[in-house]
Amino acid sequence: MFPKPEPKLSPNTYAYESRPLVKPTGFREYDARWLFEKEINLMGIQALGLGIGTLMHEREVRPDIVVGHDFRGYSASIKMALVSGLMAAGIRVHDIGLALSPMAYFAQFALDVPAVAMVTASHNDNGWTGVKMGIDRPLTFGPDEMGRLKDIVLGAAFKLRVGGEYRFVENFPESYIKDLTDRPKLKRPIKVVAACGNGTAGAFAPRVLEALGAEVIPLDCELDHTFPRYNPNPEDLKMLHALRDKVLETKAEVGLGFDGDGDRCGVVDNEGEEIFADKVGVMLARDISALHPGCTFVVDVKSTGIFAMDPVLRENGAKTEYWKTGHSYMKRRVNELGAIVGFEKSGHYFFNTPIGRGYDDGLVSAIAILDMLDRNPDRTMADLRRALPRTWGSPTMSPHCDDEIKYEVIDRVIDRFKAMREKGETVAGQPISDLITVNGVRVVSEDGTWGLVRASSNKPELVVVVESPVSEARLHEMFKAVDTVLRENPEVGAYNQTI
Known part of the structure; x- marks a missing residue:
C-alpha cells in the first residue's frame, strides 16, 4: 500500500524522499494550495492524485480526467506526479499540457471528460503550488468534496486499481482559441x-x-x-x-x-x-x-x-x-x-x-x-x-493570519460585531444597519458605508474590503473601525497593501 502522508518532514533526508509530505492546511475550501517542498513533496502530490482517483470511484464518476499545468518552473513535474497517482487509482488521464485553468475547464466539454485537475497556484507568489479540481462540469470542488478528499489523503484510504491510462492531447490550445474566436x-x-x-x-x-x-x-x-x-x-x-x-x-x-x-x-x-x-x-x-x-x-x-x-x-x-x-x-x-x-x-x-x-x-x-x-x-x-453611481472603494487588502487560526479569528470578529449591534454601539460613528454573515462578516452602517472581513480561501491571510457611497473620508473611517476590531486579535499581522 501507499504510505500514509506525514504533516511535516525535514528536507534532504531519507524520510523526505521516501514518504509523502502533505500539510493538512493545504486543503482549502474549494481547491488545494501548498508551498512546494516545504508543505508538500512529490510523493505528497502522488498521494493527492490517488485521493482524487479514489474519490472519483467513490462518487461513481466515469474514470476520465483532464489535467494541465501553468507556467511555473516546477508545475510540469508536479503534474506528472499527480498523473502517476491518478493512474494508480485506475483513472484515464487526458493531458492537455501547458494551459490556462479555463482551457482545462473547456477541455472537459471539448473532450467529453467529466473531471479536471489543473495544476496551478494562480496568482500566488513563486514557491506555491496547487490544484483546482472538479468532477461535475462546470463545477469545481466545494467544502464537501474537499473535506472528503482531505480525509482520504491524510488517512491513506486509497483504492489502487488497474485500468489507468495516459494520453497526451496534441495542440489542444488551438481548439480553445478556435472556440473563443469562431x-x-x-x-x-x-x-x-x-x-x-x-x-x-x-x-x-x-x-x-x-x-x-x-x-x-x-x-x-x-x-x-x-x-x-x-x-x-x-x-x-x-x-x-x-x-x-x-x-x-x-x-x-x-x-x-x-x-x-x-x-x-x-x-x-x-x-x-x-x-x-x-x-x-x-x-x-x-x-x-x-x-x-x-x-x-x-x-x-x-x-x-x-x-x-x-x-x-x-x-x-x-x-x-x-x-x-x-x-x-x-x-x-x-x-x-x-x-x-x-x-x-x-x-x-x-x-x-x-x-x-x-x-x-x-x-x-x-x-x-x-x-x-x-x-x-x-x-x-x-x-x-x-455613468455609474459614485462610490469610494478599497482594493482587496490582506493582513497575514496563519491558516491554523484564521477561521477562529473570523468567528471572534463576527461575534464582536454581533455584540456591538446588540448593545447599540456604533461602527465608524454610525449605528450598524446590517450584518451579512454568509461569508465572514460584512458590517453596514446607516449611510450605506460597509466593511467586509473574511478568511482567505487560498493563502494564510484575512481579506478586508471597504466601500462608501458617501465620501472618501467615510471610506477611511470604516477601514479604521474594521481594523480596530481586527487588532483585538494578536494573530492578525501586517497588510499586503492598504489605503
Whole structure:
C-alpha cells in the first residue's frame, strides 16, 4: 500500500524522499494550495492524485480526467506526479499540457471528460503550488468534496486499481482559441493593452484578442516563471499601475490585465483609472441586462453595493443576489439560479448560457468588455465608468493570519460585531444597519458605508474590503473601525497593501 502522508518532514533526508509530505492546511475550501517542498513533496502530490482517483470511484464518476499545468518552473513535474497517482487509482488521464485553468475547464466539454485537475497556484507568489479540481462540469470542488478528499489523503484510504491510462492531447490550445474566436469580429479595431505579468496568459491572450480584430499592445507577455516585475494578479496595485502607465503612454481605449492562470481579468480605462472588477461587473451587468431584460446576476459579498441600488439595473428588471466569495461557491450558485453571470470583486466572472459555459475565463471576460465597447462606439470606457453611481472603494487588502487560526479569528470578529449591534454601539460613528454573515462578516452602517472581513480561501491571510457611497473620508473611517476590531486579535499581522 501507499504510505500514509506525514504533516511535516525535514528536507534532504531519507524520510523526505521516501514518504509523502502533505500539510493538512493545504486543503482549502474549494481547491488545494501548498508551498512546494516545504508543505508538500512529490510523493505528497502522488498521494493527492490517488485521493482524487479514489474519490472519483467513490462518487461513481466515469474514470476520465483532464489535467494541465501553468507556467511555473516546477508545475510540469508536479503534474506528472499527480498523473502517476491518478493512474494508480485506475483513472484515464487526458493531458492537455501547458494551459490556462479555463482551457482545462473547456477541455472537459471539448473532450467529453467529466473531471479536471489543473495544476496551478494562480496568482500566488513563486514557491506555491496547487490544484483546482472538479468532477461535475462546470463545477469545481466545494467544502464537501474537499473535506472528503482531505480525509482520504491524510488517512491513506486509497483504492489502487488497474485500468489507468495516459494520453497526451496534441495542440489542444488551438481548439480553445478556435472556440473563443469562431465568431464575428469587432466592428472596429479597439486599441487594447494586454498585460499578463509574464504568466501563462501571455501565450494566449494577445493572440485571441488580435484574432477578434482588436489592436493589441502586449505588456509583460513573455513567459517568465520568475515573475520579474510583479505577480500576475489583477488585484495587485503594482500590476494595475503598470497597466495604467502603458494605457496612458499608448493612448489605448482600455487596459486588460490577466492573472497567472488566466481565469481573471482586471481593467484600466482610457484615462488610466483603475476600475475594480466589481464595478466593471456593474458596467457589464447594465450592458447584458439591456440585451436580456429580467436576467439574474450573482455577486460575491466583497463586491460593491451598487448592484443592489443601480437605477439602470432596476429599469432593466435585473435581479441580483449577494453570495459567498470563491470560484466554487459562485459557480454553484450561478448554476442553481440559472443566472446569466456571476461577478466577484477579485475578477472571477462566471458567464453562463448564452455567453459562456458557467466557468470563469479571463478571456471570455475580456471579450465581453470589448463587445460592450463595440456596442457603445460613442462612449469610452471612462464614460461608462462615470455613468455609474459614485462610490469610494478599497482594493482587496490582506493582513497575514496563519491558516491554523484564521477561521477562529473570523468567528471572534463576527461575534464582536454581533455584540456591538446588540448593545447599540456604533461602527465608524454610525449605528450598524446590517450584518451579512454568509461569508465572514460584512458590517453596514446607516449611510450605506460597509466593511467586509473574511478568511482567505487560498493563502494564510484575512481579506478586508471597504466601500462608501458617501465620501472618501467615510471610506477611511470604516477601514479604521474594521481594523480596530481586527487588532483585538494578536494573530492578525501586517497588510499586503492598504489605503
